[in-house]
Amino acid sequence: MPAQDRVQQGEPRVILHQIRDWDDAYENGGNIPGGDAYPAAWVRPAEAYRAQGNVRLDIPYGTGDRNLYDLFLPSERPRGLMVFVHGGYWVALDKSYWSHLAAGAVGSGWACAMPSYDLCPDVTIAEITAQIGTAITHAAGEVDGPIVLSGHSAGGHLVTAMMCEDSPLPEEVRARLVHVVSISGLHDLRPMLRTARNDLLRLDMGSAEANSPALKCPLPGIRLTTWVGGGERQEFLRQSALLTNIWRGLGAATREVVEPDRHHFNVIDGLGDVRSVLMRTALEVAEGD
Template sequence: MTGFAITDWDNAYENGRNIPNGSDWPGVWVSPAQNFRDNSRCRLDIPYGASERAKYDLFLPEGTPKGLFVFVHGGYWVALDKSYWSHLAKGAVDSGWAVAIPSYDLCPQVSIAQITKMIGSAIDHAAGEVAGPVVLSGHSAGGHLVTAMMCEGTPLTEITQKRLQHVVSISGLHDLRPMLATKRNAQLQLDMTSATTSSPALHRPLPDVRLTTWVGGAERQEFLRQTALLANIWYGLGCDAYAITEPDRHHFNVIDGLADRASPLTRAALRSPDEE
C-alpha cells in the first residue's frame, strides 16, 4: 500500500518548513565551512569553465591522495554555492582523499541539462589534477547531478568514466517529472521532454560503477521514495546498487556524516570494491 495520492506537490518537496528550526539552514553551515577553509590545505576558486560560477575548491590530504572525492551541493538547482559545504570535505580528507567541491550556474539563467554538463566539466577538470579512483557524492539536487554522471550518455570523458568507482546520492532527486507539478518549475522551466531526458531513473547506468542512494529516515516521503526508486530500477538493470536509510536524520543534517571519517556515510562512500 503506497498511501493517498499527492495533491500538494510543493509541500511534498518542501523541506525547511517541515523540519524543526528549518529556517536555521543553510546559515548553520557558513561558520564551519569557513573554519575548514581557513585551517586546511586547499586551493580555492579553480576555474573549470568560462562563467563566474564555474569554479571549484580542492581540499588536499597530507601526502599523495588515494583518489578524488567530489561533492556536489543542492539547492534545487536555483540556489547556494560551494562556500556552504567546505567542512563536508573533512571526512574524506582525513581518510586520505582529495576533495573537490564545485559551484555551477543556476536556473533559470541556465537549464538543468546545462548544469549537468557543467558538473561533468568540473569533475573532468578536477580528475586531471588528482590521480586515482573517482568517487562522487551529491545532496538533493546534487544527488541528481552525480547520478547523471553515471548514466549512459554521461558528460564525463571516457578517461574519467574509467576511473569512476562509486556514486553516492544523498537525498537525491532521480525522477524530475514531479517537479512539473510544483511552483518551483517557474524557475526550473522543465517540460515533460526535458524532465524525462534529465531524469537518471529513466536512463541506463554505466557498467561497473557502484551506486548508493542514502536518505534520512525523518525526511519527506517523496525523498524516501526517490531514494528507493533509483536503486530499485538500476539494480534491475544489473547495477551494484544499495539503498540506505539513516535513522533520525532529516534533509539538512543527513549530510553531516561526510565531515567525519568514522561515520557510516563516509565509510560507505570510500569503501573500495574489494572491501565489499
C-alpha cells in the same frame, strides 16, 4: 491448509497514496523543526574549515563566474578523488556552504573537490549537468586514482547523471569512477513540473524525462548508493528507493540506506567525519573493503 489457500482467505491490506500538495511534498525547511536555521548554519563551520585546511580555492573549470571549484587536499599524496556536488534545487547556493564536509575525505587521505555551477533560470538543468561533468573532468586531471562522487538533493541528481549511459564524462574519467553516493537525491524530475519551483527550472515533460536518471540506463561497473534520512519527506524516501530499484533491475550494483533520526539538512553531516558510516560506505568500494 495449503499456503496459497491461507493467502486467498486473508484480508487484503490496501494503502492509498496520493499527493495533493506537490510543493509541500518537496518542501524541506518548512517541515523540519529548526529548518529555518539552514543554510546559514553551515556558513561558519565551512569558513573555519577553509581557514585551517590545505585547500586550493576557486580553480576555474569554465569561463563563467560560477565555474569554479575548491580542492581540499590531504598532507600526503591523495589516495583518490572525491567530488561533492551541492544542492539547492538547481536554483540556489554555491560551494562555500559545504567546505567542512570535505573533512571526512581529507581525513581518509583523499582529495575532495567541491564545485559551484550556474543556476536556473539563467541556465537549464541539462547545462548544469554538463558543467558538473566538466568540473569533475578538470579535477580528475589534478588528482590521480579512483573517483567517488557524492551529491546532496539536486546534487544527488547531478552525480547520478554522471553514471548514466549519456554521461558527460569522457571515457578516461568514466573508467576511474567506482562509486556514486546520492544523498537525498532527486532522480525523477517529472514531479517538479507540478511545483511552483518549475517557474525557475523551466522544465517541460520532454526535458524532465531527458534529465531524469531513473529513466536512463546506468554505466556498467559503477556502484550506486542512495542515502536518505529516515525523517525526510516521503518523496525523498521514494526518490531514493526508486533509483536503486530500477537500476538494480538493469544490472547495477546498488545499495539503499535509510539513516534513522536524520532529516534533509543533517543527513549530510557524516561526510565531515572520517569515522561515520556514511564516509566509510562512500570510500569502501574504492579501497577494496
